[in-house]
Amino acid sequence: MFLAMHIPDGFLDPVTAAVTTLISAAAIAYCFVRLRNQAGSRLAPLVGITAAAIFAAQMVNFTLIGLQTSGHLMGGVLAAVVLGPWAGAVAITSVLFVQCFLFADGGVTALGANVLNMGVIGAVVGYGVYSVLRRLIGGSRGAIIAATLASWIIVPCSALAFAVEMAAGGEIPLMPVMTLMLFYHIWIGLGEAVLTGFAVSWLVRVRPDLIYDPAAGPREFGRTRQLVVGGLAAALAIVIFAAPWASEFEDGLEKVASYLKFDRRATQLAAAPLADYTLPRVGAEGDRHGGWIIQTAGVVTAIAGTIGTLVTLAFALIVSSSVQFASRRTRTVHAS
Amino acid sequence: MTFLRVRNLSYTYPDGTVALRDVAFEVEDGQSVGIVGPNGAGKSTLLWHLNGLLPAAVRSPIRRVESNDGAAAGASGSHNDAEVIVDGLAVVEANFPAIRRMVGLLFQDPDDQLFCATVREDVAFGPVNLDLPRDEVDRRVAQALADVDLEGAEHRMPQHLSLGERKRVCLAGVLACRPKLLALDEPSGNLDPRGRRHLMGILSQLTCTKLIASHDLELILELCDRVIVLDSGRIQALGPTEEILGNEILMLAHGLELPLSLRLGGRITPLSSGERAG
Amino acid sequence: MHRDLLDAPGQPRQTVLLRLPPRAKLLAALALVSVIAFTPPTFAPLTPTVPISRVHIAVAVLLGCGFVAGRAPMRHVAAHMSVVLPALFLLALSVPLAHGFRSGWEMMGRVLVKGFLSVLAMMLLAHTTPMEDMLRGLRQLGLPGLFVLTLAFMYRYLFILREEMASMRRGWQARCFRPSRLSDLKGAGRLVGMLLARSLERAERVHAAMLARGFDGGIKTLGGSESGV
Secondary structure (H helix, E strand, O other), X not given: OEEOOOOOOOOOOHHHHHHHHHHHHHHHHHHHHHHHOOOHHHHHHHHHHHHHHHHHHOOOEEEOOOOOOEEEOOOHHHHHHHHOHHHHHHHHHHHHHHHHHHHOOOOXXXXXXXXXXXXXXXXXXXXXXXXXXXXXXXXXXXXXXXXXXXXXXXXXXXXXXXXXXXXXXXXXXHHHHHHXXXXXXXXXXXXXHHHHHHHHHHHHHHOHHHOOOHHHOOOOOOHHHHHHHHHHHHHHHHHHHHHHHOHHHHHHHOOOOOOOOOOHHHHHHHHHHHOOOOOOOOOOOOOOOOOHHHHHHHHHHHHHHHHHHHHHHHHHHHXXXXXXXXXXXXXXXXXX | OEEEEEEEEEEEOOOXXXXXXXXXXXXXXXXXXXXXXXXXXXXXXXXXXXXXXXXXXXXXXXXXXXXXXXXXXXOOEOOOOOEEEEOOEEOOHHHHHHHHHHEEEEOOOHHHHOOOOOHHHHHHHHHHHOXXXXXXXXXXXXXXXXXXXXXXXXXXXXXXXXXXXXXXXXXXXXXXXXXXXXXXXXXXXXXXXXXXXXXXXHHHHOOOEEEEEOOOHHHHHHHOOEXXXXXOOEEEEEEEHHHHHOOHHHHHHOOOOOOHHHHOXXXXXXXXHHHHOO | OOOOOOOOOOOOOOOHHHHOXXXXXXXXXXXXXXXXXXXXXXXXXXXXXXXXXXXXXXXXXXXXXXXHHHOOOXXXXXXXXXXXXXXHHHHHHHHHHHHOHHHHHHHHHHXXXXXXXXXXXXXXXXXXXXXXXXXXXXXXXXXXXXXXXXXXXXXXXXXXXXXXXXXHHHHHHHOOOOOOHHHHHHHHHXXXXXXXXXXXXXXXXXXXXXXXXXXXXXXXXXXXXXXXX
């Protein structure tokens, strides 16, 4: 089974679909405006062929540790590392378009939301996080570590956006769906981070000239924006990791039933053995049910999130330290 | 009449590798000249200078990364007094549009050149970029496809074509621009014998000036009047084909060998048009 | 996930649906999917207790006719479905998990119906519209020419890069003696890096090929029957 983040048709309400479409259309239009001054006549083949490469790379799936499911590379941060934020976002958008129209993977009414989650958040915000981290860490290793961490951070961010979009319709409560999305995608984020880390490490070692160099063009992110992006990422990290402990979360859990579901009548009889596990009553339905499944999921998410960050950081440090660098080389390709 | 003149052409890649050293030669109108040499000799690099793709227009143009012990990014490009003159026009940026109309370059890998969704679109790419009117474009496409024995293939898609067919579509795409100079980079590379014969038949019918870089010495022997031996970026020899290719010592010294037909002592009979279709 | 789907059976069949103008087909698909996705199942339900809207039933029938008229290769469609549906199902599962099992199943059912019909509609579009027509239609609907050109390049090189990836992978697998999960990921990461590097180099060569035939950055079209390259 595949876990992918493409929202199909039927999950979003019309307003959310329209709003996300407008936002992402505006964002991608902005990307094109930024690109107009840069790549010139090579833009279409460069972005198109890279998009094809990302698509082909998504063939590579990895088994999530412990779960009987697999995910595949999303590629937002990777695209941005190689092409820069604007072209990277366009590349991911191209992938999403082809997937939607050719393979019915991802709904067409949800295309706006998918572009927002994976193109704008995945590539542009992902690049922002990457570039901030890269500058902080510095050196050639900075690129590898930054790319790894950025991929790891961005996947749950996209998942959060996904959850918000799904819940915006009013029918699905936010907190539980957020927990679920985070639960799955924190695992996927690990895989994405590891794959991206190895890929970037290879590039840095063999073809460092292919990594997008903002020095060659106008400075992508000024200081204020760096702070904003950094702050945003930090805030999101807090939400991800602290959410399970927030009291609101428990209220949200009220609405989530475990598979031990009971109707009203049976509740009276069966409630007793579960009394120790039930949560305080909320809502008109007054269901008493064991929310411990989701509560456990929430706890696991928080722990996984924390461990995951540490593991990812450690991994990134190890991988980058094994790469040997001479003085900065540029490589070119030669004719026969 | 001299159609192509090259003088003092040297080229260094951005990483410091010297690809061409003081290359100088001339090609007469209507002649077919072969360029032979070992791998890394600079054949493709030379061809890319003929229509201005090098030195400046592209970043890292041609295949295969080779290892290098990093000279810092030094001076790249050609010498200041380098001269490449095509039909009286210097190959400088101001003349690029006119030059690229005159020089048709066939790339080594047809997939690099066949980038449109259908055959028709791809062959039409050149004429469309020449701002020709619609009916003229259609005429040229039809003519070019006929010249390469692919009439009726307009609506086929590149991924469904064989390698030989793709090479011929690329050739059609170049021919549709009616170039005066045709520069071919390994035209018979990876082709099966039938495809190769077919392509050679087509090439032998073309009357424009031709410059053919190839490892296929038999092809050079058959199609070219003169040949240039390029090794380590320098012209090592230049002269009539049979004389050069028949010089065993020269061939072996530059990573080549005698073509089989010369070793056997016979002469090649060019393909008749009846045999072209294979 | 898509590797099997790329082995699509060549050209779409020659039918009336194929010859419809692509802009109309795209708009029709968009309208149909919107109707599917945004019609609440409570609207004109089949019976008061069965929460399936008559609208959805009508759409399903319409799509069935479309598949017949378009002579879509049903085995291929079924194979495609078998890849898409599990993911849809898994995602739909999040609804009862989040919403509560009492009302959640019903909602999940609704979502599944919508998702399934939408996928069918898009598949019908994909099987009756070759990519160049699709791109032309998108261009006519207002997508910027540069973006459509990018999509055209992506589509053109998809197959080539997929083959490259597959052959690199085979080469790696042939030399991988002790596969472990981490070496799996490491090898995969390297393959991705290599593919990216090769693709970027190829993009340079393609750009050079475009320049060699007179491309100067302006996107010119043949007009009429081409996708805007």
